[in-house]
Amino acid sequence: MTDEEYVDVDRELGFEPAVSDNTVFGNIGRAPKTPRKHRGGLRRRVASFAVLVGALTTVGGGYALLAPSSGADDTASSSADVAKGRQLFETSCITCHGANLQGVTGRGPTLVGVGSAAVYFQVSTGRMPAPSQGAVNLRKDPEFNEAETLQLGAYVQSIGGGPQVPAPGTDLRASGAAVANGGELFRLNCASCHGATAHGAPLSAGKIAPALDKATDAQIYTAMITGPENMPVFSNNQITPEQKREIIGYVDYLRASKDPGGAGIGRLGPVSEGIVIWTVGIGALMVTILWIGAKS
Ligand code: HEC
Numbered sequence: 001m002t003d004e005e006y007v008d009v010d011r012e013l014g015f016e017p018a019v020s021d022n023t024v025f026g027n028i029g030r031a032p033k034t035p036r037k038h039r040g041g042l043r044r045r046v047a048s049f050a051v052l053v054g055a056l057t058t059v060g061g062g063y064a065l066l067a068p069s070s071g072a073d074d075t076a077s078s079s080a081d082v083a084k085g086r087q088l089f090e091t092s093c094i095t096c097h098g099a100n101l102q103g104v105t106g107r108g109p110t111l112v113g114v115g116s117a118a119v120y121f122q123v124s125t126g127r128m129p130a131p132s133q134g135a136v137n138l139r140k141d142p143e144f145n146e147a148e149t150l151q152l153g154a155y156v157q158s159i160g161g162g163p164q165v166p167a168p169g170t171d172l173r174a175s176g177a178a179v180a181n182g183g184e185l186f187r188l189n190c191a192s193c194h195g196a197t198a199h200g201a202p203l204s205a206g207k208i209a210p211a212l213d214k215a216t217d218a219q220i221y222t223a224m225i226t227g228p229e230n231m232p233v234f235s236n237n238q239i240t241p242e243q244k245r246e247i248i249g250y251v252d253y254l255r256a257s258k259d260p261g262g263a264g265i266g267r268l269g270p271v272s273e274g275i276v277i278w279t280v281g282i283g284a285l286m287v288t289i290l291w292i293g294a295k296s
């Protein structure tokens with residue numbers, strides 16, 4: 001159907017022409033009055049996507065303006081931070097990781113070369129300090145605040161080197177059109193484990209790739225450069241820092257996006273709504289049949 005035909009159909013049905021000028025934006029803000037079956041769905045989806053991209057751009061821009069503009073990629077840590085980090089390490093980590101980060105057999109691996117990025121990821125997501133030997137380390141409330149986490153990282157960095165946590169306040173999230181690139185990269189590199197909608201998925205041997213709804217920008221970034229557990233390391237040759245920002249933008253977009261087709265019901269898949277309608281509908285039918293049967 002051409003645009004004119006749509007307008008004709010609308011006129012026949014007594015509606016004003018649906019497309020006044022030929023842009024989708026012309027209709028934003030005008031609430032659909034009556035269900036327009038023909039292309040309301042698509043148009044609404046396109047419109048809400050446009051609003052979303054606009055919002056992302058605004059938020060991203062606002063954040064870039066407000067965020068402390070420390071362009072440096074690595075953390076300039078003072079010797080005071082290193083000393084504080086050492087104290088924290090000696091009370092909370094030394095039993096499993098050893099006095100010189102060399103690791104303790106049967107308790108914890110060496111931390112030489114894991115860098116402040118790995119410490120940031122592990123400690124800020126509450127995975128470390130591990131509660132006990134052999135437990136699966138899941139995300140939980142962190143035991144250390146942001147400053148302490150960075151101090152721990154500074155200490156580990158000062159001894160063994162390795163990938164560094166981005167300086168606090170670094171803008172790690174791309175916005176606008178780059179988010180689409182991020183989607184491409186996400187489907188290529190992350191979706192196989194974390195699922196196309198980042199809702200997480202089981203892996204082999206009882207491991208799981210967790211949902212990404214709770215991870216902060218810095219946690220997503222440090223996860224990519226350190227590769228915790230079964231996750232691969234995504235080096236800067238493989239995925240450039242800019243592409244990492246695009247991926248983070250996309251993960252954030254996934255978290256912010258509403259389900260265009262109605263209730264997502266945990267995004268079980270495209271059939272989820274149908275299944276609910278089927279189950280509830282058949283259930284209601286059975287009840288009605290029983291009720292009619294009981295009455296007669
Ligand atoms: C009860 C023992 C235990 C304690 C306490 C502990 N860890 Fe760990 N840590 C482990 C084990 C075991 C692993 C490996 C498990 C894994 O990879 O999931 C690990 C892994 C790590 C890693 C990832 C290493 C890598 O190769 O990427 C970091 C970083 C880390 N720990 C930091 C810390 C810090 C910092 C503390 C103190 C705040 C701490 N851990 C306390 C047992 C412990």
Ligand code: HEC
Pocket residue numbers: 125127137138139186189190191192193194203207208209210211212213214215219220221223224228229230231232234247
């Ligand atoms: C081979 C499977 C695999 C791939 C591919 C993978 N991950 Fe992971 N990811 C994991 C596993 C397993 C964990 C859990 C690690 C742990 O608990 O120590 C994880 C954890 C994470 C976390 C931490 C989540 C949280 O809430 O603590 C983030 C963020 C993350 N991954 C992002 C990514 C991104 C972004 C990509 C793509 C660039 C990616 N992952 C690719 C397996 C994978």
